[in-house]
Amino acid sequence: MAPPLIRRLYPRAHENRLPLDHPELKAIRPKFFKATLLNLCLYILLFFCLFCYLYGSLFQQGPRxxxxxxxxxxxxxxxxxxxxxxxxxxxxxxxxxxxxxxxxxxxxxxxxxxxxxxxxxxxxxxxxxxxxxxxxxxxxxxxxxxxxxxxxxxxxxxxxxxxxxxxxxxxxxxxxxxxxxxxxxxxxxxxxxxxxxxxxxxxxxxxxxxxxxxxxxxxxxKPTTQGTRTVYNTITIVLVLIEDFFYLATINGLYASFKVYTRISPLRIVVVRDAISITFTMLGSLLNSAAIWAFKANWHVSGGQYAITWLTLWLFAHTNFLAFDVFTIWLPPQYVSMALVTWVVVNVSSIILPFSLVSPFYRWGYALPAHAAYELLTDNWSHGCNPHLSYALPVLFTYEVVGLVLTGIGVYKRCHYAVILEETTKEAMRLRVEAVLKLEREHDILAQREKSETSSGRVSPGGPSRATTTSADMLDQLDQASREQRRQVETGLQQLDTEIERMGTRASRASNSMGPAFCLIGSRDE
Known part of the structure; x- marks a missing residue:
């Protein structure tokens, strides 16, 4: 039993609870535990593989x-x-x-x-x-x-x-x-x-x-002795990725709250959404670079290097914002979280150690944006003494172009499913309202008929005994008709529930295409 304080705060929390032996619970219990076990195994296996991948990138560093x-x-x-x-x-x-x-x-x-x-x-x-x-x-x-x-x-x-x-x-x-x-x-x-x-x-x-x-x-x-240097290729990159993901989820929540996908043309949404993401990553990278410069201690770097650091982090942040958006648009919803955490781990693993000290397997990390961005930053900080621009810049620009194309197409997909979701919700509501109105009409008709038949039975010519017999027969017939109509209504409601469930599945699929979303302060369309 819950404490009295909790019961007073949430008095309806125990309403309409089903007993454990209820048929409905018996039907869903195996499915629930099967799904729970499946996801448990998938996530444990995923993180085990990610830990192995991360530790493998650091394994036997000394002998190499x-x-x-x-x-x-x-x-x-x-x-x-x-x-x-x-x-x-x-x-x-x-x-x-x-x-x-x-x-x-x-x-x-x-x-x-x-x-x-x-x-x-x-x-x-x-x-x-x-x-x-x-x-x-x-x-x-x-x-x-x-x-x-x-x-x-x-x-x-x-x-x-x-x-x-x-x-x-x-x-x-x-x-x-x-x-x-x-x-x-x-x-x-x-x-x-x-x-x-x-x-x-x-x-x-x-x-x-x-x-x-x-x-x-x-x-x-390029002397680099400041304490913050130890996190430039670890926590700094992780925070940029986390920042991008959380703001993406916030944008998705705002778009859903204001029903943007059903009110504005897709092309305009593409332009505005890209403008918002570019502005956000621009300002975030500007402040990130400012934080690096604020704690650079005796590290001698110039204003021009600050500007290039900002531009590099800006390009890196925006490519990852687009990458996360691509995941949320085109991957099945149940795999989005797995893709996001995998993306963070493999990117960070590509820059923790130089490839000379890790297994040759990990050199596929040349194709990851984090490694390309760190190569650009190192080249900038050391006045061109890491000239890997020939592959680092093409890698980042490839992610940028592909991301812009796929997220642009994804906006059309989201608009399509947003219309489906809205139509499905309205149709489900209409069917429920019609069912309730029909039930009320049937109830009113039966009540009027019962009242009419009862009144005519009282005045029937043939004496009290005959009137009573006739009234009883009429009430039996009325009761049978009432039961028949109730069965018809119940059958109709069952069919309605099946239809609404099918529509709910369709609406759920449409909703999943919107991606993860957070609803924050100021997100309501009032």
Whole structure:
């Protein structure tokens, strides 16, 4: 039993409840539990597959670290380069980035190395400075030791804006480990002969050069150290998708509340609906970009980069708005929620890690809008040092064009079914009203006939006894006629219920084509 307070708040909640052994409940009970079990299995299986997909994209990231290729060019051509190669030989494994040596002739200058990193041919470029071994030897020997610059010996070029967390943990960290190991290798290769050259007096600078031959120098194309960088390729994308879905459901609710699909021409609806979605995604992306800039800390980005970030997020948001709308128009209603959550998971999984660190299976994510948008953002933030526009822009524009076409056709579909829904609802109401009026007319006719026959029986000539007998016979006949007409009315009502149920099914199908909808404040057509 419900508490008294709840019973007072909702006094009619227990009205017209059927007992558990009622035939109607017995008929629907197996269907209900069968449908419940089917949906339970489908959703559990779906989310199990999505979890496996997500975890699979992160699985064995470490053993795939060797797929991160780092260019190595030895401009020095001396013992320091040998030390680096020896150090890499001791560190080389599946869990360490691959060092790819290339001749100086292929990359004559430091600018060529930067260009190779900018074009994403390599994740970083490690190189020795020309004459570094000679300068180090002279410093250890005490010749010009005070002028020796240990930061101009071993250097690397990288772009921290590209998957910042991965660049820090796997690229920069690994190269520092390689540098430290190379120092130990240098001492092992040249320690005895170099130590003997250290002068006996005024040797502080020489000993310092011997014990700490160099410091690895970072040439970071785009320093990206702010804390918010960790969510640019995760939560930021998820929130954009959620924002699009909820506003789409709101728009659907407003269109249904104001009966737009039955009042305005489809072409006008297409234009206005696209204008609303473009405006919403434009303003949402503008504020999203503003939030990124507000918490960028010491991240040096310009106003022009802000504008391009806004445009990229705008294009990404609108393509997803259209994608969600396509799902709600063309997929069966029972599969829409499954499609939406799947779309969110596969898009986010395509940008959590670079494809170099995941199974080749996941590279189909090149065709997803989230990956294309993140490639555009990275290119923008690093001043063009991720030039994948040749496929990223076509991917987004393909989604945009296809989405506009399919949602435009979908408006005509919704208008068609909205008319069907309205006609069906009116027809069902008309049939119910006619049935009630017919029942009332039959009741009135029977009441008048009974009254008339009873009155004529009282005045029948033949004495009281004959009058009573005649009246009783008439009442029996009247009762039989009444029962017959009631049976006819009941049969008609049963047929009416069947017809209304069929019309309800038709109306339900029409209503489902409208997509998910939320009814919010101000959504009533008053």
């Amino acid at each position: 670290t060797h797929n991160l290729h780092i260019l190595f060019v030895d401009y020095d051509g001396g013992i320091i380069g040998d030390a680096v190669r020896n150090a890499y030989s001791s560190l080389q494994s599946h869990e360490f980035p691959s060092l790819i040596p290339r001749p100086v002739s292929q990359f004559p200058t430091q600018a060529d190395l930067r260009e190779a990193v900018c074009h994403s041919h390599y994740w970083a470029a490690l190189f020795t400075s020309p004459g570094a071994s000679t300068r180090l030897g002279l410093a250890i020997a005490g010749l010009d030791a005070t002028q020796y610059n240990g930061s101009d010996v071993l250097l690397f070029i990288w772009n921290e804006a590209k998957y910042s967390a991965i660049m820090d943990s796997l690229v920069s960290s690994s190269l520092h480990t390689l540098s430290d190991t190379a120092q130990a290798s240098y001492i092992a290769l040249n320690g005895t002969s170099a130590f003997s050259t250290i002068p006996s007096t005024n040797n502080a600078a020489a000993i310092s050069a011997f014990t700490n031959p160099w410091t690895l120098t970072s040439i970071n194309i």
